[in-house]
Amino acid sequence: MSQPQYRTPKGTHDVLPEDHQYMTYIKKAVRHRCRQAGYKRIDTPLFEQKDIFERGIGEHTDIVEKELFLVSSKQKADDEPEFALRPEFTAGICRSYIEHGMQQLPQPVELYAIGQCFRHDRPQKGRYRQFHQFNLEVIGLKDPSIDAQLIHVLTKVFSDLKILDRLTMQINNIGTAENRIAFVEALKDFFIGKEHSLPELDRERLQENPLRVLDSKEEDTQILLKSAPTLEQFLDEESKLYHATLLEYLDALGVVYETNPSLVRGLDYYTQTVFEFWDSETKGQNAVGGGGRYDGLIELLGGKSTPGIGFAGGMERTIWHMKQAGVQAPNKDQVDVFVAQLGSEAKKTCLKLISDLREKGVHTLGALGEASLKSQMRLADKFEVRYALLLGKMEVKNSTIILRDMAAGKQKEIPLAKAIPTVIDLLGGAESLDTYTLKDQFVEIDED
Numbered sequence: 135m136s137q138p139q140y141r142t143p144k145g146t147h148d149v150l151p152e153d154h155q156y157m158t159y160i161k162k163a164v165r166h167r168c169r170q171a172g173y174k175r176i177d178t179p180l181f182e183q184k185d186i187f188e189r190g191i192g193e194h195t196d197i198v199e200k201e202l203f204l205v206s207s208k209q210k211a212d213d214e215p216e217f218a219l220r221p222e223f224t225a226g227i228c229r230s231y232i233e234h235g236m237q238q239l240p241q242p243v244e245l246y247a248i249g250q251c252f253r254h255d256r257p258q259k260g261r262y263r264q265f266h267q268f269n270l271e272v273i274g275l276k277d278p279s280i281d282a283q284l285i286h287v288l289t290k291v292f293s294d295l296k297i298l299d300r301l302t303m304q305i306n307n308i309g310t311a312e313n314r315i316a317f318v319e320a321l322k323d324f325f326i327g328k329e330h331s332l333p334e335l336d337r338e339r340l341q342e343n344p345l346r347v348l349d350s351k352e353e354d355t356q357i358l359l360k361s362a363p364t365l366e367q368f369l370d371e372e373s374k375l376y377h378a379t380l381l382e383y384l385d386a387l388g389v390v391y392e393t394n395p396s397l398v399r400g401l402d403y404y405t406q407t408v409f410e411f412w413d414s415e416t417k418g419q420n421a422v423g424g425g426g427r428y429d430g431l432i433e434l435l436g437g438k439s440t441p442g443i444g445f446a447g448g449m450e451r452t453i454w455h456m457k458q459a460g461v462q463a464p465n466k467d468q469v470d471v472f473v474a475q476l477g478s479e480a481k482k483t484c485l486k487l488i489s490d491l492r493e494k495g496v497h498t499l500g501a502l503g504e505a506s507l508k509s510q511m512r513l514a515d516k517f518e519v520r521y522a523l524l525l526g527k528m529e530v531k532n533s534t535i536i537l538r539d540m541a542a543g544k545q546k547e548i549p550l551a552k553a554i555p556t557v558i559d560l561l562g563g564a565e566s567l568d569t570y571t572l573k574d575q576f577v578e579i580d581e582d
């Protein structure tokens with residue numbers, strides 16, 4: 135086979151039908167748990183003013199410094215701002231909270247979003263340039279019980295997806311912005327005169343974003359860090375109490391966690407509570423999701439000082455875990471019935487029959503070409519349908535149809551008028567039909 139001329143760009147992938155079943159399953163679990171807890175869905179644009187990410191996430195974070203995809207246009211006017219594809223949701227959602235005056239709504243405002251994010255990362259397993267996140271935010275009120283409830287909802291989602299037991303929730307409190315400033319100063323002081331022992335990457339980090347040194351995978355750095363000041367030593371009493379209370383609430387809710395004093399998360403906007411769901415085996419590598427409090431972010435983006443906490447889960451990594459755990463996402467695309475026909479009268483009758491079967495909620499395909507019955511049956515086999523309905527010239531004349539059980543390889547002639555109820559019965563009755571009704575109170579539409 136010749137190589138295709140065009141391929142997906144590096145670090146991106148098509149979400150093929152097999153994986154869409156997982157995507158849909160995850161979205162359903164997220165939507166279900168969010169709805170139970172009063173969250174409402176929000177969608178923000180795929181791109182925003184670059185400034186929002188620079189200010190919000192931090193200019194010297196990897197995400198902004200190295201990984202932003204800039205959006206440009208040949209028509210861009212000189213006074214138009216620069217735009218970037220969103221590398222995460224929180225900054226855009228906070229922009230939306232301010233722009234739409236959501237502080238006027240009853241607080242906290244609970245929002246969730248599901249969609250693509252973009253980071254110009256070096257692609258590798260579990261790390262892509264376009265990926266999907268599900269994202270939860272609680273904005274406008276601060277209390278350890280809010281943090282605990284958010285985390286609890288997430289454990290419910292992971293438990294519904296049957297991967298909670300593969301994950302370990304790591305939690306820490308990184309203190310207020312002031313605590314962090316004091317700690318960073320102490321950390322810089324500690325490394326004075328020791329810079330030469332640091333690998334180059336960490337020397338740079340120390341200059342630009344010293345907290346990231348704590349995340350370093352370099353052995354030399356980790357050895358030095360053993361005698362460095364710790365963030366914990368700089369936490370104020372309020373942060374310590376906040377954290378202790380949060381842990382009590384998590385215990386009360388039965389949430390299992392590991393406290394991790396070196397968990398800092400990469401973004402500038404975090405304050406106090408930070409947490410991540412780690413793969414229990416590979417630890418900090420390829421976390422499935424993470425989040426934390428961002429009490430200064432809304433003010434930083436030009437709003438009134440407003441606390442908030444959020445979480446982002448990676449859908450691709452979640453799917454990977456589901457597959458590892460042997461979780462089979464329900465395949466709702468299975469075709470139940472294949473209708474085959476021969477002759478122009480039969481074709482007309484079958485068009486109507488196919489439409490009526492679909493209307494009743496039976497997944498139905500039909501070969502409406504001119505192929506022989508035999509080759510239509512081969513097609514039915516390939517689609518792995520359970521039943522086939524065959525209508526030839528004789529059957530049209532007799533107002534009958536042939537019903538074939540594909541697995542058993544047996545067939546019988548039945549009255550055409552009985553075809554639909556018979557098929558529905560064989561498929562397991564009304565319960566197994568794919569129908570949805572729009573109710574007044576509750577509209578469940580299978581959108582993406």
Ligand code: AMP
Pocket residue numbers: 222253255260261262263264265266267420421422423424446447448449450451
């Ligand atoms: P972060 O806020 O960077 O911790 O991202 C939250 C979650 O999004 C991570 O735990 C991953 O599951 C997912 N994620 C982040 N970056 C990527 C990426 N480049 N490719 C795939 N998933 C990602």
